[in-house]
Amino acid sequence: MATYNYTPADFKSDQEVRWCPGCGDHAILNAVQRALPEIADATDTPHNLFTFVSGIGCSSRFIYYMKTFGFHSVHGRANAVATGVKTANPKLAVFVASGDGDSLAIGGNHFIHAIRRNVNLNMILFNNEIYGLTKGQYSPTSKLGKITKTSPYGTVEKPFNPGELVIGAKGTFFARSVDQEVNLTKECLIAAAKHQGMSVVECLQNCVIFNDKTHASFAGDKATRAEHTILLRHGEKMTFGAHNEKGLVFENMKLKVVTIGQDGYTLDDVLTHDAHERDTTLHVMLAAMKYPDYPVALGVIRCVEDSAVYDQAVERQVEEGKAKSSIHCVDDLLRSGETWEVK
Amino acid sequence: MDKTNVQELQDVVIRFSGDSGDGMQLTGTLFSDTSALLGNGISTFPDYPAEIRAPQGTVAGVSGFQVHFGDHRELNPGDYCDVLVAMNPAALKANRKWLKKGATVIIDGDSLTEEHLKKAGFTTLDPIAELGLEEYNVVIPDITTMTKEALASTGLDNKAVVKCKNMFALGICFYIYNRPEDHARKYLDSKFAKKNPAIAEANKMAIDAGYNYAANTHQFANTYTIAPAKLEKGTYRSISGNIATAWGLCAAAEKAGLPLFCGSYPITPATVILEELAKRKDLGVKTVQAEDEIAGICTAIGAAYAGNFAVTTTSGPGLSLKSEALGLAVMTELPLVVVDVQRGGPSTGLPTKTEQSDLAQALYGRNGECPVIVIASSSPSDCFHYAFEAGRLAMEHMTPVVLLSDGFIANGSEPWRIPSMKDYPTINPPIVNDAPEGGFMPYVRNEKLVRGWAFPGKPGLEHRVGGLEKDSIKGTISTDPANHQKMVDTRAAKVAKVVDDIPVQTVYGDAEGDLLVVGWGGTRGHLQTAVDELRKEGKRVSHCHFNYINPLPHGVREIFSKFRKIVVCELNEGQFANYLRQNFQEFHYEQYNKCEGQPFTVVELKQKFESLLK
Numbered sequence: 003m004a005t006y007n008y009t010p011a012d013f014k015s016d017q018e019v020r021w022c023p024g025c026g027d028h029a030i031l032n033a034v035q036r037a038l039p040e041i042a043d044a045t046d047t048p049h050n051l052f053t054f055v056s057g058i059g060c061s062s063r064f065i066y067y068m069k070t071f072g073f074h075s076v077h078g079r080a081n082a083v084a085t086g087v088k089t090a091n092p093k094l095a096v097f098v099a100s101g102d103g104d105s106l107a108i109g110g111n112h113f114i115h116a117i118r119r120n121v122n123l124n125m126i127l128f129n130n131e132i133y134g135l136t137k138g139q140y141s142p143t144s145k146l147g148k149i150t151k152t153s154p155y156g157t158v159e160k161p162f163n164p165g166e167l168v169i170g171a172k173g174t175f176f177a178r179s180v181d182q183e184v185n186l187t188k189e190c191l192i193a194a195a196k197h198q199g200m201s202v203v204e205c206l207q208n209c210v211i212f213n214d215k216t217h218a219s220f221a222g223d224k225a226t227r228a229e230h231t232i233l234l235r236h237g238e239k240m241t242f243g244a245h246n247e248k249g250l251v252f253e254n255m256k257l258k259v260v261t262i263g264q265d266g267y268t269l270d271d272v273l274t275h276d277a278h279e280r281d282t283t284l285h286v287m288l289a290a291m292k293y294p295d296y297p298v299a300l301g302v303i304r305c306v307e308d309s310a311v312y313d314q315a316v317e318r319q320v321e322e323g324k325a326k327s328s329i330h331c332v333d334d335l336l337r338s339g340e341t342w343e344v345k
Numbered sequence: 346m347d348k349t350n351v352q353e354l355q356d357v358v359i360r361f362s363g364d365s366g367d368g369m370q371l372t373g374t375l376f377s378d379t380s381a382l383l384g385n386g387i388s389t390f391p392d393y394p395a396e397i398r399a400p401q402g403t404v405a406g407v408s409g410f411q412v413h414f415g416d417h418r419e420l421n422p423g424d425y426c427d428v429l430v431a432m433n434p435a436a437l438k439a440n441r442k443w444l445k446k447g448a449t450v451i452i453d454g455d456s457l458t459e460e461h462l463k464k465a466g467f468t469t470l471d472p473i474a475e476l477g478l479e480e481y482n483v484v485i486p487d488i489t490t491m492t493k494e495a496l497a498s499t500g501l502d503n504k505a506v507v508k509c510k511n512m513f514a515l516g517i518c519f520y521i522y523n524r525p526e527d528h529a530r531k532y533l534d535s536k537f538a539k540k541n542p543a544i545a546e547a548n549k550m551a552i553d554a555g556y557n558y559a560a561n562t563h564q565f566a567n568t569y570t571i572a573p574a575k576l577e578k579g580t581y582r583s584i585s586g587n588i589a590t591a592w593g594l595c596a597a598a599e600k601a602g603l604p605l606f607c608g609s610y611p612i613t614p615a616t617v618i619l620e621e622l623a624k625r626k627d628l629g630v631k632t633v634q635a636e637d638e639i640a641g642i643c644t645a646i647g648a649a650y651a652g653n654f655a656v657t658t659t660s661g662p663g664l665s666l667k668s669e670a671l672g673l674a675v676m677t678e679l680p681l682v683v684v685d686v687q688r689g690g691p692s693t694g695l696p697t698k699t700e701q702s703d704l705a706q707a708l709y710g711r712n713g714e715c716p717v718i719v720i721a722s723s724s725p726s727d728c729f730h731y732a733f734e735a736g737r738l739a740m741e742h743m744t745p746v747v748l749l750s751d752g753f754i755a756n757g758s759e760p761w762r763i764p765s766m767k768d769y770p771t772i773n774p775p776i777v778n779d780a781p782e783g784g785f786m787p788y789v790r791n792e793k794l795v796r797g798w799a800f801p802g803k804p805g806l807e808h809r810v811g812g813l814e815k816d817s818i819k820g821t822i823s824t825d826p827a828n829h830q831k832m833v834d835t836r837a838a839k840v841a842k843v844v845d846d847i848p849v850q851t852v853y854g855d856a857e858g859d860l861l862v863v864g865w866g867g868t869r870g871h872l873q874t875a876v877d878e879l880r881k882e883g884k885r886v887s888h889c890h891f892n893y894i895n896p897l898p899h900g901v902r903e904i905f906s907k908f909r910k911i912v913v914c915e916l917n918e919g920q921f922a923n924y925l926r927q928n929f930q931e932f933h934y935e936q937y938n939k940c941e942g943q944p945f946t947v948v949e950l951k952q953k954f955e956s957l958l959k
Contacts, residue, residue: 017821017822048800049804049807050803058812069706070807073811074809074812074813075646080641082647083902085633085647086643086650087610087801090604090631090647090652115635115640320626325624327627331599332599333766336763340528341763342381342581343579343581344573344578
């Protein structure tokens with residue numbers, strides 16, 4: 003492990019942060035700036051290799067507040083631009099900052115394909131279930147029936163669950179955090195950065211102006227979070243509640259919430275989280291858990307190493323191609339195949 | 346073989362045609378490459394339907410490949426053919442209008458069944474009379490039957506055997522024009538020998554059988570030779586426009602000392618460029634076959650930001666999808682080459698047919714004041730040069746370049762004198778390696794108004810770019826009114842200044858005269874042939890052809906002012922003519938336009954020019 007001795011201040015740009023007071027983005031920015039010194043050490047990444055790419059939306063202004071290389075692209079295209087950056091130079095530590103509108107609506111195609119390709123990107127998906135920058139229209143993660151400016155009678159379309167989408171698209175890493183839980187966000191980001199391949203960290207983020215308290219029913223304050231979310235840690239029992247008295251068991255092909263010591267359930271019956279399991283079944287179930295039927299899963303839900311990492315595979319093919327071919331320069335290329343002389 | 350009646354010809358046009366599954370493109374390519382290896386001048390024109398296996402036996406499903414070969418440099422694939430090889434009645438019907446008077450027509454006799462004739466839309470059982478071909482040299486060998494007989498010993502099944510009939514037809518043509526079989530045999534070996542040597546053998550046997558049939562029958566009383574063209578000394582190869590484009594991009598990357606990155610989505614007729622670049626791992630090329638056209642250009646923009654020479658390749662509909670991102674590349678002032686191999690439009694249009702109707706889109710098809718460099722290739726082989734130029738201008742001027750090719754030159758091929766890379770200039774992008782005192786400012790410019798290119802990963806150069814309007818020095822977000830005006834003006838001036846870095850416009854023929862024929866891009870060959878022919882007749886006609894479109898080169902006004910009339914010829918409804926009207930308002934422009942999905946014919950051009958000269 004390297005020691006660069008960076009501090010969060012090394013990653014703060016001189017630009018004034020212009021999100022609304024009380025916006026969850028402030029906490030996420032804080033978490034990222036606190037995570038990067040540790041990521042630099044854990045992954046031996048000097049400051050000059052950090053590169054942030056974003057799309058359009060409130061969250062995509064993120065890159066201007068980071069004192070790193072940054073590319074603020076166009077709406078929905080952050081993952082495509084980042085794929086190009088990373089493939090062109092795999093040495094860079096490429097982070098993507100994007101929102102639910104940016105990556106799940108207009109950029110949905112790039113989102114699923116970056117995941118499918120397993121490009122070694124670290125994506126922070128800001129999910130506030132609303133379009134903030136355009137002032138309050140429903141997004142692909144808005145709850146069914148949500149009343150917004152463009153759904154005055156409530157939406158009639160079901161939302162995406164980003165976790166299901168990521169895992170369904172062959173994702174190798176998915177974690178979820180809540181904006182207020184700065185330490186958890188940081189922890190997830192460090193795990194994501196260490197992961198080889200595409201990682202998506204969904205941050206449930208509050209839009210104080212257009213969708214205030216959208217996550218509050220299960221994540222509003224510490225006490226609520228203890229009762230209505232479950233923090234998953236690899237190798238640990240899936241328990242939650244103020245006193246860890248509740249747990250998840252697997253019964254009749256479904257997850258079930260039980261109270262330990264009641265109805266004959268013991269701690270032994272409670273599932274142990276295996277984030278490294280290749281089979282997606284349980285990870286999808288965990289990612290899909292919705293309040294009030296279930297606690298909402300937080301932490302690293304899936305983290306599966308896969309040797310097929312896109313940018314690394316491209317690099318490997320290039321090296322093999324160079325080694326094997328008799329064509330080493332354009333002059334060789336132009337004279338390859340059939341030619342004839344005119345004298 | 347006894348060849349008593351051998352005549353020498355200056356040039357010949359053969360059109361191979363059949364069902365889209367009959368292998369006509371391969372047959373034509375083998376014939377043209379063989380002729381190129383003999384030193385003939387060559388120009389080819391593949392003309393095929395959009396469907397991979399269009400309804401068999403129908404006129405819509407006919408796939409053709411025209412070869413023009415001669416004892417001089419061929420500038421175009423020929424309007425009309427001397428020989429038509431038709432593998433079925435539909436091919437005969439579809440190509441009737443392209444026959445020279447008295448041309449030789451070779452048609453597979455086995456295909457002249459009632460069923461096939463009906464499918465092709467014949468109303469009688471006598472296609473020759475119905476098409477009025479009595480005065481033509483029509484030969485009707487039973488190609489399918491003879492191929493089957495010749496390959497009876499191979500043990501291959503009927504389907505595999507019948508597939509070789511195109512090689513039988515090739516053998517006939519080889520005999521008539523005294524071509525050796527070596528190249529075709531070598532090709533078949535390399536293509537099939539590993540996977541299926543029996544197929545390679547069968548195809549070679551079919552060529553032999555066709556050749557021997559032609560030699561032994563009296564239907565071809567004369568055979569012909571065409572002397573090698575008197576070409577400049579050097580090493581030559583046959584090249585198509587798409588391959589030349591791919592290689593020109595590789596050359597630009599090499600001369601800039603940067604890796605080439607291509608982010609693209611497959612689209613006819615541009616796909617071959619992506620396919621070729623995907624093979625070029627040996628030259629360090631990275632290709633991303635993106636999930637869509639937008640991702641194609643966006644991955645390229647990301648790669649450009651990261652310090653690669655980045656390109657994206659497409660055709661008209663793809664360029665439409667890329668337009669927002671192209672604006673991003675303009676705004677972030679990153680080098681990027683967008684190759685648009687134009688096809689018939691609008692919308693899906695005519696995917697496999699040629700047109701020049703994307704010019705306005707290339708020039709203007711974006712939101713905001715959004716200038717890009719636009720250049721165009723004008724022959725299969727000069728696609729190499731203009732792809733190189735696109736790369737040079739993009740990287741040295743930190744701007745996107747749209748390179749316009751078209752289906753005609755992209756798929757067509759011609760002999761090419763192979764250049765040496767030492768004759769090409771080094772490309773010097775304004776790469777920033779160290780932060781100047783006071784820190785790196787991404788939008789500080791040099792005397793050409795070009796900003797520095799600072800790759801992520803270089804310590805001390807951390808900076809942010811993006812699609813929002815930015816401060817003219819620091820690159821931070823700025824909504825200041827005066828700053829926006831300044832940036833709009835600067836982006837325009839930067840592209841306008843490129844005029845000092847491109848060749849002065851030239852004119853072909855005399856510097857003054859009665860008629861100046863103006864064209865751009867892929868029509869060069871046809872226009873020049875028409876002008877040549879009229880000049881031989883003593884007409885005072887010259888040709889001014891444009892490869893650099895935005896900015897327009899120096900010297901145009903001087904050229905235009907020396908002619909009594911100017912006619913702008915293009916395969917659209919007048920996009921370049923209007924562009925010239927906007928830029929050089931003092932001249933009157935006549936137009937000759939065509940949107941048939943086909944190249945010009947020399948005949949129609951001459952008619953137009955003659956009428957203007959009256």
